Amino acid sequence: MDPHISTALNRQLTADAQRWLTEAVARVEKDPAAVRSLFPAVGRRCGRGPLAAGWTVADAARVRLLAALPLRGAALAEEVTALHRFGDAGEQRAVLCSLALLEDADASFGDLGLPLVRAALRGNDTDLIEAALGPYAARHLDYDGYRHAVLKCVFSGIPLDRVAGLEERADRELARMLADFAHERVAAGRDVPTDVWPVVRAHPGTLEASGLPAEAHSPVPDRRAAAVRALAVFISTAPAGAA
Structure with missing residues (x-):
């Protein structure tokens, strides 16, 4: 877990909650099966409020429990998969938040958590x-899979700055998909989310290939106005010195 998240959790927990979580971690370390009853109880015992960087108190406390599991590889994957399968949305969220940490602690965990990502x-x-x-x-x-996940975020209104690895993994094909999405929005007379533009801009020619700029001359007023707005934002959000 990010040290800042862990520190924020320690500061947020009441003395009773801190004591309960410490004891719960110790129980899980001795008996992995104990997590099955402790994991659902976290929200009630530790709280569910916001913590930091998009995490909740319950997220961080549950991840701390999962990190205490003395399991490796397939056994670890089986346990967290069961917690995800039978958990509510909050419990599922915590399992998803834990996956990178579990892999960092156990390289044999590898891609065994990927089915949970795909299910989400x-x-x-x-x-x-x-x-x-x-x-x-x-x-x-x-x-x-990564490209379609990013596109789903755009369709769902999830800001792209919350998607890990975008700067490293965004390629020309993703830029093309986002430019085509932007064109579809403009053709419907709708505004385009501004966070698609850095990806599109990083691959010159993708915007033009989408046909969006031509919509600035559309005979349909709504399409024309949407295109003008989109192109104005595209230009205004360009870094200083960008063409």
Whole structure:
């Protein structure tokens, strides 16, 4: 867990909650099966409020429990998969948030958590989609899966700055997909999310190939106005000195 998140959790917990969590961690370290009853109780015992960087108190406390599991590889994956399968949305979110940490502690965990990421991406819960697209997904999703995950975020209104690895993994094909999405929005007379433009801009020619600029001359007023707005934002958000 990020040290800042861990420190924020320690500061947020009451004395009773801190004592309960410390004891819960010790129980899990001795008996992995204990996590099955302790994991659902975290929200009630530690709290569910916001913590930091998009995390909640319950997220961080549950991840601390998972990090205490003395399991490796397939056994670890089986346990966290069961917690995800039988958990509510908050519990599923915590499992997704834990995946990179579990792999960091146990290289044999590898891509065994990837089915949980894919399950979240098939759904429509934006909290789960966002939690799924952390560093673990950035490491393990193939390029096609990663591109479609980013596009789902755009369609779902999830800001792209919450998607891990975007700067490293965004390629020309993703830029093309986002430019085509922007064109579809303009053709419907709608505004384009501004956070697609850095990816599109990084691959010159993709905007023009989408046909969007031509919509500035559309005979349909709504399409023309939407295109003018989109192009104005595209230009105004360019870094200083960019062409």
